[in-house]
Amino acid sequence: MEGLKRFIADFGLPRLIIAVFLFLLFAVAPFVGVSLPAAISDTLIRVGMNGIMVLAMIPMIQSGCGLNFGLSLGVIAGLLGSTISIEMGLVGLLGFLMAVLLSQGFGAAFGFGYGKLLNRVKGGEMMIATYVGFSSVMIMSIAWLVLPYKSPTMIWGFAGTGLRTTISVEGFWRHILDDFLAIQIADFKFPTGAILVFLLVALAVWAFFHLKLGTAVTAVGSNPIYAKASGISVNKMRIVSVMMSTMLGALGIVVFQQSFGFIQLYDGPLYMAFPAVAAILIGGASVNKATLTHVFLGTLLYQGILTMTPSIFNAVMKVDMSDVIRIIVSNGMILYALTRKTKVAK
Amino acid sequence: MNSKLRLFLIENAVVILFIILIAFAIPVSELPAGFLLQEILMRIGPNAFLVIALLLPIMAGMGLNFGMVLGAMAGQIGLIFITDWGIVGIPGVLLAMIISLPISVFLGWVCGSIMNLAKGREMVTGFILAFFMNGIYMIVVLYAMGSIIPILNPELLLSRGYGIRNVVGLDGVRQSLDNLIPLKFNLSFLTPPFVKVPIFCFVIVALVCLFIVWFRKTKLGQDMRAVGQDRAVADAAGIPVERTRILAIIISTALAGIGQVIFLQTMGTINTTASHEQIGMFSIAALLIGGASVTRASIPNVLIGVILFHLLFLVSPMAGKNLVGSAQLGEFFRQSVSYGVIAVALVLYEWKRQTQEHESRADLRGETEPAKKAGGAA
Numbered sequence: 001m002e003g004l005k006r007f008i009a010d011f012g013l014p015r016l017i018i019a020v021f022l023f024l025l026f027a028v029a030p031f032v033g034v035s036l037p038a039a040i041s042d043t044l045i046r047v048g049m050n051g052i053m054v055l056a057m058i059p060m061i062q063s064g065c066g067l068n069f070g071l072s073l074g075v076i077a078g079l080l081g082s083t084i085s086i087e088m089g090l091v092g093l094l095g096f097l098m099a100v101l102l103s104q105g106f107g108a109a110f111g112f113g114y115g116k117l118l119n120r121v122k123g124g125e126m127m128i129a130t131y132v133g134f135s136s137v138m139i140m141s142i143a144w145l146v147l148p149y150k151s152p153t154m155i156w157g158f159a160g161t162g163l164r165t166t167i168s169v170e171g172f173w174r175h176i177l178d179d180f181l182a183i184q185i186a187d188f189k190f191p192t193g194a195i196l197v198f199l200l201v202a203l204a205v206w207a208f209f210h211l212k213l214g215t216a217v218t219a220v221g222s223n224p225i226y227a228k229a230s231g232i233s234v235n236k237m238r239i240v241s242v243m244m245s246t247m248l249g250a251l252g253i254v255v256f257q258q259s260f261g262f263i264q265l266y267d268g269p270l271y272m273a274f275p276a277v278a279a280i281l282i283g284g285a286s287v288n289k290a291t292l293t294h295v296f297l298g299t300l301l302y303q304g305i306l307t308m309t310p311s312i313f314n315a316v317m318k319v320d321m322s323d324v325i326r327i328i329v330s331n332g333m334i335l336y337a338l339t340r341k342t343k344v345a346k
Numbered sequence: 347m348n349s350k351l352r353l354f355l356i357e358n359a360v361v362i363l364f365i366i367l368i369a370f371a372i373p374v375s376e377l378p379a380g381f382l383l384q385e386i387l388m389r390i391g392p393n394a395f396l397v398i399a400l401l402l403p404i405m406a407g408m409g410l411n412f413g414m415v416l417g418a419m420a421g422q423i424g425l426i427f428i429t430d431w432g433i434v435g436i437p438g439v440l441l442a443m444i445i446s447l448p449i450s451v452f453l454g455w456v457c458g459s460i461m462n463l464a465k466g467r468e469m470v471t472g473f474i475l476a477f478f479m480n481g482i483y484m485i486v487v488l489y490a491m492g493s494i495i496p497i498l499n500p501e502l503l504l505s506r507g508y509g510i511r512n513v514v515g516l517d518g519v520r521q522s523l524d525n526l527i528p529l530k531f532n533l534s535f536l537t538p539p540f541v542k543v544p545i546f547c548f549v550i551v552a553l554v555c556l557f558i559v560w561f562r563k564t565k566l567g568q569d570m571r572a573v574g575q576d577r578a579v580a581d582a583a584g585i586p587v588e589r590t591r592i593l594a595i596i597i598s599t600a601l602a603g604i605g606q607v608i609f610l611q612t613m614g615t616i617n618t619t620a621s622h623e624q625i626g627m628f629s630i631a632a633l634l635i636g637g638a639s640v641t642r643a644s645i646p647n648v649l650i651g652v653i654l655f656h657l658l659f660l661v662s663p664m665a666g667k668n669l670v671g672s673a674q675l676g677e678f679f680r681q682s683v684s685y686g687v688i689a690v691a692l693v694l695y696e697w698k699r700q701t702q703e704h705e706s707r708a709d710l711r712g713e714t715e716p717a718k719k720a721g722g723a724a
Contacts, residue, residue, distance in 0.1 A: 121692075121697060122700060123696065124692060124695070127692055128692045128693055131685055131689035134689070135689050138679075138681040139686075141678040141681075145678070146670070146675070319489065323484070324485055324488070327478070327481035327484070331474050331477040331478035334474045334478075335474050338474065
């Protein structure tokens, strides 16, 4: 009994509820005519799609900058990368790699500026990040209209200028990772490439936090005064973490696009940060501590719920409440994290 | 330059910037003056009421109340009911307000209690809470209404038989407050020359302004200011800090509910799933454009802000169209300004707070770099 209580306290009640809920969804699936293999496959594809954006939360949480509600900045960098790559007319792996490369460049630049700003506002990062993200998305919306893109697949046909709201990457690099070494058995598909890339990036993040630089970042997050006394530049480490988060966000959206099949511009990135924030929190992260386990568990649980609720609810109650459930679960989780006492004994 | 003038310019930089921007955008938009004047007169009253709802939490040191959206939801629920029951005119508006009150007071209490759990990051908590409650609101409006909660008028319902339609027309109460005391001017030098003045809305706003002025002088108002200045000192002085903070949010949410009813009766339609979301951002942006900050906001800030915000709102799509041939660009510009002004205000506030903290620390310890409190990321 004591052990159970400990476990619940450690695991967190909301997380437990979500895990049980997801388990129930999977359990009833076969009885209401939802194909379990297809459902699991969908979940895995979505994990591959979103995983890297969830990983992007780790650096800033570890450095004490809190939840990166300004992930949209990274997303914008990714959008710039992929649109320019298409503009250059590159297809296949080359096009995808160019999109990634460019997005990393933009991500580094944006992240540097964003990190500089956040250093000026220590303690108020989260709200400011949200609104910096929102306003950059809107400023970029103006840019999408006026930037001199020429590729006919991307601009509005009748006007001849301005990018479309959604751009298909079909014929460029759609499913380039998802289909790489993919295992297909009936309606079950394992997106090997996407999962592999996700794991590789996760490994890189893990390795980074075991390097000297990564340890310094963590030190800044757990005790800035101690870090400073040991000769670590607090501001520099915070900038490193913000840059890393933004670059991961940029990579994340490019991977997302190859799976989703479309580039979403204009206000598409506006709320991109929220699912990623919710996922890592569901995985067990707090506002100032996050690990890879939190990322894996959280992405799986969150994406599982997103995949399962619409199909199950449609089958059982003939209503589509998935949107509402997504809103309540993700924001409820963020609220829980915000109101929890900040220090976690671990 | 005269130092007094310079101080004035620095303190009112935001307002001056927006006046210049709008002074440039109005002629570019080529909108007729009569139209602009009419639209502004119609919008000032209802919107000012909503923005005033933000004042008390700022006084209590809780920052911009992003949770005001909760009140707006309550107001919309009230309006949906009176539309369903077919109660028209002033009684309809009053009843909508009365229905909204218990809901908004309850939601305000929830919001205040949750914010007390997250002291020091009330804003982001309120912001997320608004999203969370939006989910609950959607369950009530899109799923429960018409199935569990009886809705008599089938025209309000979605074709599937339950849930409220996306757009609810408020023909029964449309502009009934605005037209209560009719007053029309014929200003022949304007196009169009007839300008209707919604006197009664202005009376309501004047009354709520008086209420705020009076409230600041009451015991509770003084307590709120003390809590806003320093929670620890207020607590030591025997002020129930948590209760005072909850009350500030409850009053704010209740005012937002009433404000949303007034605002929507002027607009004439409810966008069931979006009206409340927009209003939070609009009101906060308007207050900040009026020169308020996260810690200081006054009634003049409200009035100036509402006028400037709505002018910008009205002229920017047309100005964008005439300038670069795209109305969409003006719309994006307006949105980036709304978000941007909130971002800048928050940055300035944190910046100032950090500098002050830095200075007080330097005084104490002779340090040069501000040291951050452990784990204090908000």
